[in-house]
Amino acid sequence: MHGKHLISVALLWAGLTAIGELLVFADLFPPVGSHEAEDFDSIFRFLLILGIPVFTFVIAVVTYAALTWRVRGDQPDEDGPPIRGRGWVPRIWLAITGALAVFVMIHPGLTGLAKLQSSYTAYGWGPEEADLEIDVTAFMWQWTFTYPDGTEISVTKGKEVVIPVNKHVRFNVNSVDVVHSLWIPAFRMKIDAIPGRTTYMTVYPTELGAYNDDQAYRVQCAELCGLDHSKMWLPVRVVTESEFEAWLASLKSEGK
Amino acid sequence: MYAVKSVFGALGLGLIGFYLGLGIVAFLRWLFGYSDPWGGEINIIGGWVLGLFMWLMGIGMWGQWGREWFGLKTYTRQLPGWQRYFTFNTDHKVIGIQYLVTFMVVFFLAGALAMLMRLELAQSGNQFLSNAQYNGTMGLHGILMVAVAVAAVIGGIGNYAVPLMIGAQDMAFPRLNALTFWLVPPVAVGLLATPFLGGIEHGWTAYPPLAIYTNSAQVLFSLSIITFGLTSILGALNFIVTIIYMRAPGLTWGRLPIFVWSMFATSWIALLYTQGFAAALFLVLLDRLGFSFFNTAGGGDPLLYQHVFWFYSHPAVYIMVLPGFGLALELIAHFSRKPLFAYRYAVAAFLGILGLSGVVWAHHMFTSGMPNYLHGPFLVATELISIPTGLIFLSALGTIWLGRLWLKPPMLFALAVIFNFACGGVTGIFLADVPTDIHLQDTYFVVAHFHYTIVGGEIFALFAAIYYYFPKMTGRMYSERLAKLHFWWMFIGFNATFFLMHLPGIKGMNRRIADFPSELDPVNLAISLAGFFLGASFLVFIWNMVYSWVRGPVAEANPWQARTLEWQTSSPPPHENFPVPPVVSGGPYDYGVPGSKHATFPVPSAGFAGAPAGGGGQ
Numbered sequence: 001m002h003g004k005h006l007i008s009v010a011l012l013w014a015g016l017t018a019i020g021e022l023l024v025f026a027d028l029f030p031p032v033g034s035h036e037a038e039d040f041d042s043i044f045r046f047l048l049i050l051g052i053p054v055f056t057f058v059i060a061v062v063t064y065a066a067l068t069w070r071v072r073g074d075q076p077d078e079d080g081p082p083i084r085g086r087g088w089v090p091r092i093w094l095a096i097t098g099a100l101a102v103f104v105m106i107h108p109g110l111t112g113l114a115k116l117q118s119s120y121t122a123y124g125w126g127p128e129e130a131d132l133e134i135d136v137t138a139f140m141w142q143w144t145f146t147y148p149d150g151t152e153i154s155v156t157k158g159k160e161v162v163i164p165v166n167k168h169v170r171f172n173v174n175s176v177d178v179v180h181s182l183w184i185p186a187f188r189m190k191i192d193a194i195p196g197r198t199t200y201m202t203v204y205p206t207e208l209g210a211y212n213d214d215q216a217y218r219v220q221c222a223e224l225c226g227l228d229h230s231k232m233w234l235p236v237r238v239v240t241e242s243e244f245e246a247w248l249a250s251l252k253s254e255g256k
Numbered sequence: 257m258y259a260v261k262s263v264f265g266a267l268g269l270g271l272i273g274f275y276l277g278l279g280i281v282a283f284l285r286w287l288f289g290y291s292d293p294w295g296g297e298i299n300i301i302g303g304w305v306l307g308l309f310m311w312l313m314g315i316g317m318w319g320q321w322g323r324e325w326f327g328l329k330t331y332t333r334q335l336p337g338w339q340r341y342f343t344f345n346t347d348h349k350v351i352g353i354q355y356l357v358t359f360m361v362v363f364f365l366a367g368a369l370a371m372l373m374r375l376e377l378a379q380s381g382n383q384f385l386s387n388a389q390y391n392g393t394m395g396l397h398g399i400l401m402v403a404v405a406v407a408a409v410i411g412g413i414g415n416y417a418v419p420l421m422i423g424a425q426d427m428a429f430p431r432l433n434a435l436t437f438w439l440v441p442p443v444a445v446g447l448l449a450t451p452f453l454g455g456i457e458h459g460w461t462a463y464p465p466l467a468i469y470t471n472s473a474q475v476l477f478s479l480s481i482i483t484f485g486l487t488s489i490l491g492a493l494n495f496i497v498t499i500i501y502m503r504a505p506g507l508t509w510g511r512l513p514i515f516v517w518s519m520f521a522t523s524w525i526a527l528l529y530t531q532g533f534a535a536a537l538f539l540v541l542l543d544r545l546g547f548s549f550f551n552t553a554g555g556g557d558p559l560l561y562q563h564v565f566w567f568y569s570h571p572a573v574y575i576m577v578l579p580g581f582g583l584a585l586e587l588i589a590h591f592s593r594k595p596l597f598a599y600r601y602a603v604a605a606f607l608g609i610l611g612l613s614g615v616v617w618a619h620h621m622f623t624s625g626m627p628n629y630l631h632g633p634f635l636v637a638t639e640l641i642s643i644p645t646g647l648i649f650l651s652a653l654g655t656i657w658l659g660r661l662w663l664k665p666p667m668l669f670a671l672a673v674i675f676n677f678a679c680g681g682v683t684g685i686f687l688a689d690v691p692t693d694i695h696l697q698d699t700y701f702v703v704a705h706f707h708y709t710i711v712g713g714e715i716f717a718l719f720a721a722i723y724y725y726f727p728k729m730t731g732r733m734y735s736e737r738l739a740k741l742h743f744w745w746m747f748i749g750f751n752a753t754f755f756l757m758h759l760p761g762i763k764g765m766n767r768r769i770a771d772f773p774s775e776l777d778p779v780n781l782a783i784s785l786a787g788f789f790l791g792a793s794f795l796v797f798i799w800n801m802v803y804s805w806v807r808g809p810v811a812e813a814n815p816w817q818a819r820t821l822e823w824q825t826s827s828p829p830p831h832e833n834f835p836v837p838p839v840v841s842g843g844p845y846d847y848g849v850p851g852s853k854h855a856t857f858p859v860p861s862a863g864f865a866g867a868p869a870g871g872g873g874q
Contacts, residue, residue, distance in 0.1 A: 005658070030764050040695050044762075047689065051682040058649060058678035062671055065656040069592075070663050075817070076593050079848035080659040085598035090650055094601070097646035104685060105639045110632060112691035117628050173625075178466040179558055181623060181698060185764030188695035192624045194559060195465060196552035199625030215764065215773035222623075222698040222766045224459045226466055227387050230769035 009064045016056035024048050030216030033186035033238060035204040039115065040188035043108040050104065130170035130202055132163070138173065138180035138193035141228035143219060151251050153234075161219055162237045163205060164244035170202040181223035184236055185216040192223055211235030259339035266314030270442070273310030277303035297475045297544055304479045308442055315438050316344025321431050344438060346430035347831060351437050352416025353729060356722070358440060359408035363715075364794065365448075366400035369393050371791050378784035380774040390770035392455020392473075399447060399460040399477065403484060405576040405710050410526075411437065411491060413721040414519050414579060416729065418495065420822035420829065421513045423504025423838040423855065428497040432490055439487040446480035459768055461569070464550035464561050468543045475544065478537040485534035488575075492526035495519055504821070504855070506840035511854075513820050513844045514589070514596055514603070514651075518582025521606040525571045525578075525613055532568030536561055562624060566617035574613045576710050577677075578606060580717035581648050584673040587720055588655050590818045591667035595845040597654025601647045608644035612637060622690050623697045631690050638688040645681055649674065664816070665739035669720030672747050676712025680705060683758065698768075701761025707754045719746070719797070726804070727811030728827045734804035742796040749790030756783045819854045820844045836860065 029041050069080075135146040144154040145161050153161055163169050173182050175193035182201060183190040186209060191201035211217045212235075221232035239247065278294070281302035286293040313322060323330050335343060340350050341357070372393050376385045385393065415433065419426055427433045450456050454471035467474055499520045503512070512520075539549040540561070548554025550561045589596040596602065618626060618634040652674045661667065683705040686692045696702060719742075727733050760776045760783075761767075772780065814823040821844075825834050838855040846852035 002658075028759070028762050030762075040692060043689065043691050044686065047686055047692065051685060055678050055682045058653065058674060061653045062656065062675055065653075065659065066661055066663065066671060069656070069659055070661045076660040076662050078593075078660065080592055080594035082595050082846065082848040083597065083654070083658065084595050085601070085651070085654045089654065090598040090601045090647070093650045094643070094647065097650075098643050101639050101642045101646075104689070105636055108691065109635050109639060109689050112689065113631055113635060116691050116694070117631070178469065179463050183698075183766065185695070190623045190694050190697060194625050196557070197559075197625065215775045218764075218773070220764070220766055224391075224461075224463070224466070224768040226457055226470065227391065229391070230387060230771040 005064070005068070008068075009060050012064055013053070013057055013060035016060055017053045020052040020056050021049065023052065030185045030188075031207070031209060031214050033184075033205055033207050033209050033217065034188070035206055036116075037186065037188040038206070039112065043112050046108055047104070050100075054100075129168075131167040132169045134163070134169065134171050136171045136173045136182060136193070138175040138182065138221065138225075140177050140226055141221070141232040143182075143221075143232070143234055145234075147248060149248060149252070151248055155234075160211075160235045160237055162239055162244060162247050164241045165205050165208055165238050167241070168202055168204050170200060173199045173201065178225050179223050180221045180225050180232070183220045183222040184218065185220065186214065186218075186236070190222055205238045208238050208240070210237040257339065258333065259335060259342035262315065263342050266311050266316075269314035270307045270311030274303040274307030276310075277306030280306070297472055297541075300472065300475045301479065301541065304446070304476075304483075308439075308483065311442060312435065312438060317431075317435060317438070320344055320346070321435075344434050346426070346434045348415050348419045348427045348430065348433060349729070349829065349833075351433050352412055352414070354437050355407060355415060355440070356412030358437075358444070359404045359412060362400050362444060363404045363408065364798070366397050366404065367791060367794065369397035369400070371788065373397060374784040374787040376770055377772070378781050380772050380777055380780070382770055385770060387770050388455065388457075391457050391459075391768070392451055394768055395456030395459050395477075396447065396450060399456065399481070401710075402460050402572075403443065403447070405714055406484075406488060406526075406572065407440070407491075409579040409583070409714060409718050409721065410495075410519065410522060410575070411440075411487075413583065413718070413725065414495060415491075416725060417721075417822055418516055418519055419498065419502065420825070420833055421516055421820055422499065422502060422507055423821045423834065423840065424498065424502035425832050425834075425837075427494050428502055429494050432494055436487045436491045436494065439483055439490075443480045443484045443487070446476045446483070450476050461565065462537065462540060463565075464540055464543060464556075464558055465552060467540050468551050475541065478541045481537050482534045485530045488526050488530045492523035492530070495523040496527065499523075504838045504840050506855070508840075510600075511840060511843050513586060514599065515579070515582040515586040517603050518578045518585075518606050521610040522575050522578045522582075524610055526575050529568045529571040529614065532564050533572070534568075536564040536568070539564075559621075559624060559626060562621055563618070566620045567614075570617040570620060571613040573706070573710065574609055577713045578609060580673060580714035581677075582606070583717040583721050584670045585648065585651055585655070586820075587666050587670040587724055588652050588674075589845040589847075590816060590820070591662045591664060591670070592656050592659030593662065593847045594655055594659045595843065595847060595849070596651060597657070598647070598651050599843075599845070602651040605644035605647035605651070608647075609641060612641050612644070616641065619688055619693070622693045635688060635690050639685065642681065642685070649678070662816075664723075665736060665743055666720045666724035666816075668740065668743045668747075669716050669723065672743070673713055673716045673720065676708055676716060676750070679755070680708030680712055683708065696761060698766050699761035700757050700759075700765045700767055703767050704754045704757035704761060707757070711750065712754070716746075716750075719743075722801075724816070725822075726801070727815050728822060728829070730805050730808070731811055731828045732804055732808035733811040733815065734800050734808055738796055738800040742793055742800065745793035745796060746790065749786060749793050752786035753783055753790050756786060819847065821855055824855060824857070 024045055032038055137144045142155045144152055146152050173191055173193045175195045180193040181190055182193055187203045189201055189203050191199045209217045217236040219234045219236055278299045281299045282293040320330050320332055341354055376390055450473040453473035456473055456477055457470040458467045543549055543551050548556040550556045550558050616638045618630055619638045723739055760779050765772045765776050811827050813827045821838055836857040838857050840855045842852045842854050844854050
């Protein structure tokens with residue numbers, strides 16, 4: 001009684017999954033600007049590869065059932081078979097969905113988290129070693145970036161955040177008024193700026209890039225902070241180390 | 257017209273109370289030597305409290321309840337026809353329809369605000385709205401829709417259907433039930449008045465310190481939401497007591513319709529967690545008056561608010577979506593003409609989600625800078641929720657398997673719930689996973705995800721329930737062709753709008769912004785067009801409902817040939833629901849089981865003729 005239907009649904013599922021998995025190849029992501037972005041993209045793709053069959057399974061059963069077993073007259077002339085689902089089917093379902101959930105929890109969940117919180121990408125809380133530390137102060141509705149030599153970048157000074165490539169760059173983030181959030185889409189990293197405490201975010205840029213080439217190179221406030229929240233962003237440029245030094249020096253010569 | 261007089265009278269009393277409250281506070285401030293006795297936000301608080309009290313007394317609480325406190329005789333007025341809906345009526349069926357109509361109106365208002373937002377977001381730059389106007393529109397859309405999501409299904413469908421489904425005459429506390437509804441209009445008025453005080457600037461989440469610095473619209477926002485929380489808590493209490501104590505003889509827990517189970521689990525969540533939201537907003541109010549719970553400047557902690565707030569507001573999404581699941585499973589069983597597959601597992605799923613709902617809140621805070629050691633446990637707890645949710649899918653898919661699928665409008669919407677939530681569930685994994693959430697947090701990916709779960713899961717179920725119960729509520733039938741047109745139009749519009757919305761989120765478009773990078777223009781234009789298409793679908797619904805309620809053909813008592821109790825009485829049911837109290841003798845979904853019966857209506861023997869209906873024996 002089930003055989004023919006099971007095979008048909010399996011085929012439909014396989015077909016839908018094949019189509020759905022094409023999404024993995026779509027141009028979904030902003031440019032990859034850092035190690036963290038590589039990690040994000042690969043984890044996202046991995047979850048997409050796993051998630052699409054789950055989604056298409058539901059779609060396949062619902063679609064197949066609606067097409068095959070729908071009542072064609074005015075009214076159903078008889079009831080369906082009284083299957084109650086008390087036997088092995090729910091147990092197997094529970095085992096499979098449970099295993100899948102635990103699997104995703106461990107990888108990429110906890111493994112990805114461990115990597116994120118490992119020493120060089122110290123995320124969120126504890127300060128760790130970094131090649132360059134930049135103090136960030138968020139306020140309504142702008143940012144100030146202070147470099148180790150005292151150079152300050154904000155709306156009135158330079159208007160562009162420049163960081164060197166292939167360095168661990170840590171942002172020590174503060175806010176003077178309300179909650180903001182520091183987000184650089186090209187690096188896939190984000191940390192809230194909370195008044196009264198310092199939060200940390202470390203990135204390792206691997207590619208040169210600039211806002212003019214791609215708008216994902218920007219510092220964007222991602223937490224609603226009032227009137228001009230949508231305008232609270234600055235362009236970002238990733239340059240080589242020598243260019244970075246030259247840029248810092250040129251700002252110095254302009255008298256900061 | 258007694259009803260019109262009563263509503264306007266209560267409104268007048270409420271206004272008098274409001275200004276009296278303002279004045280009393282001003283008098284006290286003057287007495288204590290403040291330089292601006294009228295200028296404080298504390299005046300609005302005083303006005304709100306007294307206005308709310310006098311409004312409730314005026315609408316009928318005094319006559320039907322308050323007089324009792326002083327040993328006076330209470331009175332009730334039985335009004336005919338539509339006037340019932342404008343009075344302090346204790347009939348759960350009247351209250352259900354009051355809730356439903358009120359929140360459908362709110363739904364369409366908030367939907368119109370969404371159209372306004374999509375108009376602005378069709379193109380980068382500011383075209384139609386200033387930043388301030390956009391933020392106000394967005395905040396109001398958010399909080400109104402949250403209110404609809406919390407109360408439309410529970411208050412509307414729950415109130416109407418639960419007592420009928422369990423064979424009761426009414427809710428356990430009918431006057432409390434009426435009070436619960438009549439607290440709602442002040443909430444709506446309060447929220448809709450926020451634009452006149454400058455608009456909600458902080459979105460529906462009201463994170464301080466922003467919510468402490470914003471304009472005085474925040475005070476109305478907080479007061480409205482605290483009041484709304486009160487209705488939610490009182491309503492939940494009523495449902496829990498009703499479901500435990502008012503079930504018909506023979507209606508054991510194992511025979512309870514699955515929608516009632518979902519309402520039971522939901523009510524516990526509402527009862528246990530709603531205080532969190534109310535407390536958080538109450539403390540924000542105090543902070544605005546000079547306290548420092550969350551204000552860093554005075555030694556407070558902004559993250560504290562987020563913990564307290566999400567401690568309610570994550571369980572709140574289950575308050576929204578569990579009754580939606582319950583309705584979807586309920587309808588799928590009836591319209592597949594089969595017993596609900598794996599009934600016990602589905603019940604376990606509802607209770608499992610109830611249990612897990614309280615330990616996942618901080619997954620909203622993965623980027624908040626909370627201690628790193630909290631990320632792992634909340635990731636694990638959040639992903640555990642997919643296991644009970646999976647059981648609900650098992651139940652739905654097992655039920656339609658080999659069924660006789662009667663694709664009436666309610667069934668189409670119920671199947672769409674399963675379809676949509678599959679998408680919302682899968683995208684939830686990306687957000688539960690810390691490494692992916694850090695990029696996706698506060699982007700349009702999140703917006704797409706929660707619209708898939710709440711609109712796709714709950715609001716589709718709400719429409720399923722409206723099409724299912726319309727003949728029961730009104731005694732009339734709607735146009736099935738228009739209903740199916742509405743379904744396909746809404747289904748396609750919804751999926752087009754919100755599926756596309758994932759893309760700008762991944763690409764780098766954050767949420768709650770009036771302006772976005774120009775790179776994302778094409779996809780945003782597409783989303784806006786799809787959004788307008790979705791919005792237009794509701795015109796079909798409104799026309800169909802209004803016309804059919806007035807002119808529709810008379811419906812049969814049981815047009816769906818369903819077995820549950822609410823269909824074993826006339827449409828609409830009599831005041832006491834069943835002419836004879838039912839006795840339950842079997843499961844609610846035993847389709848295809850020869851000789852099975854869910855309930856019988858034994859004619860009382862002569863000796864019983866004088867006994868009070870329901871055998872209450874007080």
